[in-house]
Amino acid sequence: MHSDAFDRYHHHDSPLHRLDPRVKVVVVIAFILSNALLPDGAWMAFVLAWLFLFLANALSDLGLGYTFKRSFIALPFALVAVTVLFSIPGTPLSQFHFMMWDFTITDAGLLRFVSIVIRSWLSAQMAILLVAVTRFPDLIHAFEHLRVPAILTTIIAFLYRYLFVLTDEVIRLLRARQSRSAAVSGQRSGGGVLWRARVSGHMAGQLFLRSYERSDRIYNAMLARGYQGQLRTLNPHELHARDWAYAIAAFLFILAVQFVGRF
């Protein structure tokens, strides 16, 4: 009954899978940063950045459409940028009236909006690729080596570990409710909306109580084995010449993207 709906890692043996997780994390962050820093309308640079993404996709063996298909989950977030269409001064392109407000779309606004959508679309795809080619524990290791505060990495690691336990618990609770959600013929069943809402509320409360108590038990089990506030791991990661080569190539590429975007 194990639920693994959240695991986005796809096992393969590609150059990108074998790359040291630290290199992958740093390159992805650099890529996202570089996208964010590109000026509006730097079309050539956007094309180059996309080429970088394309090469990474090709190296991953997951199929070239892999990140593209999954990138649409980021689209709703890009909608937040819709306001820039109207809020940046420039030559008006079109005007419309909605309820009591007048809206004017300007050319500068449109330019910025399209740029923001392209940037976030490229960045989201790169992040999707990162989780697809890096096992979650490796990702956590990478963050630890990169000096992300231990409290953050520990929270993320535990979240990942117990998310599955929690979903299983939710599934069992729902199953128990389903089992007793019966009807007798000739009688309207299901109860009122308020009553059902109250039952669901109680279930959420129960889930919280159980998680809270479980966390206590887990913590006790950790203390019993000598936990002193630090998760210790044997470091299986070593940077090889190959990893350095990929890292340097990636950084040169990203620098080139910046150069093309700015000059």
Add this chain to the structure above:
Amino acid sequence: MPITHAVEKFSYPECEGDALQVRDLHFSYPDGHSALHGVSFKLCDGDKVALVGPNGAGKSTLMLHLNGILEGKGEIELSGLRLSRDNLPVIRSMVGLVFQNPDDQLFSPTVFEDVAFGPLHMGLPESEVRARVDSALEAVRMSPYKDRLSHHLSVGEKKRIAIATVLSMNPSILVLDEPSAGLDPRARRTLINLLRELPITMLVSTHDMRLVQELFPRTIVMDDGNIVADGLTMDILEDEELLSAHGLERG
């Protein structure tokens, strides 16, 4: 490859009525793991039957089919009513399924609310709901616990409340998943007495062979998603070869 076992032939007395009929039930989990391959059996009215077998034999999977939580290929009939998607709510009022872990079963803050959940969901009038809760709690001898928080009860108490939560629905068959697991001797004894006195058809999965010997005239043995033996408990418990072949001990 699933191992196929020959079904041992045991006889048991002919009985009346058909509380439950399962015919050629197959089921595979979404991940491809096949859990049941062609399970068939029949329960008569008033039968008390033990379902035994090693972990992973498919006992819990079979039980989750009996009220349509899982849907496999095959036929299930309850008192002549064929289980289908349309009559699921009615089927669920007929089958009282009690889960192994009472914490799953008890999802309301107080004992009263948990026992009342089934009847309230059926849309019964308040007086009827209260009467059913009282008699269900009485049947498991937990009446004084009505206003307690289910969260703070002992495992034995939780188990009995869990049984009350389905008794309040007046089921025609009670399906229990490992009711005696994790109980101390006294709680176990109380539970055994309780199950003996309940005048209702029962299918009980368990690893507790002494419980089987004491309470159930008939036993069904499952292994690898098949029924490998079905007959009188005393015959089955005598068959050392059968028991050891399926990882069971006489207790």
